[in-house]
Structure formats: C-alpha cells, structure tokens
Amino acid sequence: MSDNLIRCLAFNKQVRVILVDNTNLIQARCNPLETPKLTKTALAKTLTIASLISGTLKDTQRISLRVAATDQNYQVLAEADAEGNVRGFVSQPFFNLEPDQVENMTLPEFFGERGGIQVIKDLGRYGKMFTGVTKMPYGNIVDDFSYYFEQSEQTSSVFYLSLLFDEQNHITLSRGLFAQVLPGGSEELMQQLIDAVKLSPLFAPETNLAEIFQHGADSIDQVLAIDLEVLSIEPIQFRCNCSKEVLMPLLSSLTAEDIQWYIERQEDIEVACNMCGEKHYIDPHEVTPGT
C-alpha cells in the first residue's frame, strides 16, 4: 500500500476535505527512533498535519511548521510542498529524554502552558511569506492547528487524526483529515462531517483508503451521506533535500583550530540535518574556518 493524499469537496461544495493515509511515511520516520512513545507521537502528528496542509498548496508554495514546548529546546519541525513532499524531525534534546521521564506524560503535560506553534507559508512565485504564531490552548498539537487555522484564515477548520500503536510502541496506522468550510458554507457541517467520518470505515485499519476512493465517491457517499466529490488522489512521500553542500554553512562557526583537530585525527566532521536527522560526513579539508 502506498501513501496517498485525497482531495474532496463535501456537502455540495460547501466544505473542502483533505484525507491522507501516510502510514508508510510515518512508520519509516518514527518507528526506528530510539525515543519514548511521546516523541514519536509528537513527530507523527506534526508530519501528518504537514502532509494534510500540502493538499492545500499550489505550484511552488511551501509550508513550514514549528511546534515548541514551554521549554523551547523541545521543538518539532515539519515542512511540505505542493508536490506531496514532506519532511520533519524533532530537536536534539528529545533524544536525551529518559523514557521514565515522560512515560506517563500526555502531550499537553509535556508541551506545557506556554507551548506555541509557528506556521510559515511561502507563496513561492507569488513572492510572499506569511508567518503566523499562536499559543497552544490544547497542547495536543492536532486541536492547536485547528485553532491556528480558525484564527488565521477566519474560517471553521478542523484536523482529525488517527495514530495507532502496537504493544511494542510501533506505529501501525497513521491517517488524517483536514476540513475547512468554504465561503458561504455552514459551520454546522463540520461537526456533521466529523461525526460521519468517525462512524465510517475510513479510519479502520482494514480499510484501504485510496482503493475505496478510486472506486468513486458514490460508494463512500452511501456510507457518509455528505454529498462527496473526489477531486484528486495523489501520492505523498518523505523527501529531504539535504546534502553535504546544503549543510556546509552549519559549519561556519568552526574555527581553524577546530578544523585542525579533525585533520590531525583524520576524522570527518559529522553534521546532522535538522529536518530529517540524516547524518552527513564532511572532509575537514573542505571546510573554511569562520572568523
């Protein structure tokens, strides 16, 4: 099964609905991490929200999300573009958390009362960047992004996610929905939509989301009765454009002495991409010392 993003309209074009099944992407990025379940949950949810937002982007537009805890050292980053490319990672301090430190902690307890989210939308060829920030009144990431979109776009918006774990704390399913009332639409439809989706098999593990949508909206609509129109079904995937060249500027703070240290030990300099966690190794001879 591949990961898919499905764009729809519901209730006779009054509500925009985006659905994603990104289970493969989330499993590949989160399951190998040697971190507590809380960290995997925070990363998975933020990546899924970025995946869903990618369904609202056009052309060269990009979105970048940052979720920061009250202790700002703990940050979750995610980015997406209009082509369904998604990337993201957690800040380094997450890897120093002891499992028993957060074992029984909920996301709201972890993010605390002064957590915040930042959204940067790059309009690409339209040439503008919009930055929005908000508090996290819910602290669970998902409802906080619903809150953010309600505030910033002045329209009824809701994210609904399903993230399932097995007993070994491995993720077994990741799906999400993002819905927004379009101009002139009725806000009451949002609750009706969520209620219908919760009762439907769309988020059941045995359901192949893309397959049922490929069979046409009619069969789904018989279950949901929300007057559904499918606009597109597109793949979605993890992609980071990091390389040694892209990461080189991160080494600009190294002094000639630092670089000499690596040269004497005949060691490459390890530098990790903060958007995907991949480690790159750079020959110290290629590095110009900072001033």
Ligand SMILES: [Zn+2]
């Ligand atoms: Zn990367």
